[in-house]
Amino acid sequence: MTDFQALILALLQGVSELFPVSSLGHTILVPALLHWTNIHRANPTFLAFVVLLHLGTALALIVYYRARWLAIVRALVTSVIRGRLSDDRDERIGWLLVVGTIPVGVLGVLFEEPVRTLFASPAPAALFLALNGLVMFAGEWLRRRQLANPSRADRPIEHLSFAQSVLVGFAQSFALLPGISRSGASMVAGLLCDLDHEDAAEFSFLLATPVIFAAALLETRYLVAPGAHVSVAFLMRYFRSNDLRPFGWYCLIAGVCCFILSKRGFLS
């Protein structure tokens, strides 16, 4: 991989990671579209490079939510010292994040090897990207049905149950597949647990931080992907009044187009 290619992939990942469009899928599809045949996507070093790119995203998330993280960590430590759970909001969110991180941590380690084989060809990434679009449409459709039910109302993050947090964390695990968006999958799960778009996005970003950070640190080297801080600020404003459907259209169209191009031999 040349320096230019690494720079392009870093910029692409930094900007797209937090959007629900699967940065991982794009990291597979863009080199294939550009016929960068010198990049061997199934090679372990390529996966390590991709994981390292995520470190920039994790740092951006920590900076953006620094006050929140500080309060959460303080509340978690206090509750462990105290030896019991309280009604503190930050403490509750902290334990929800801990519990929600377990599924992706375990599944990520156990299935790293089988998932890596999917990196070799752009066709699975294209298919998963299209599927990601459909999942977002389905999530929005189910969400609208929920809102039509007067007995159900939006709830704040801290009112999620631990089981629901595990569900959101499990949904996040599907992002191990290239083409499935981590934030998209966890946001859809959050919406189905009665969070509104803004809270679902916030919980998704908070949930992503520890696992991205841990995965990147395990790869031992260091690389910062710029753009993620701008993305999270934009998205938090966007989800105050908008939904996932524009990203769903993008994923569906891009995924189907890339899959057709792949089958016709236009992707390397």
Place this chain on the structure above:
Amino acid sequence: MKPLALLLALVFFVLGALYGLGTINVLTKSGTEHAHHVSHLVVCWVLALLALVWYRFQSSANGARH
């Protein structure tokens, strides 16, 4: 549930140690075996730690009841 929490902590700790030593290789066959083992070790020990936290919360809850 307290014995279960302790048992889980012990199991995860031992599993992590075995992965770290390279004694067990379940789902670790790859080109970067060493890194794989470290990942498994870290995850197992984090789970062991969480099981201990769970144990602590239960101990305090029982103490409060008495």
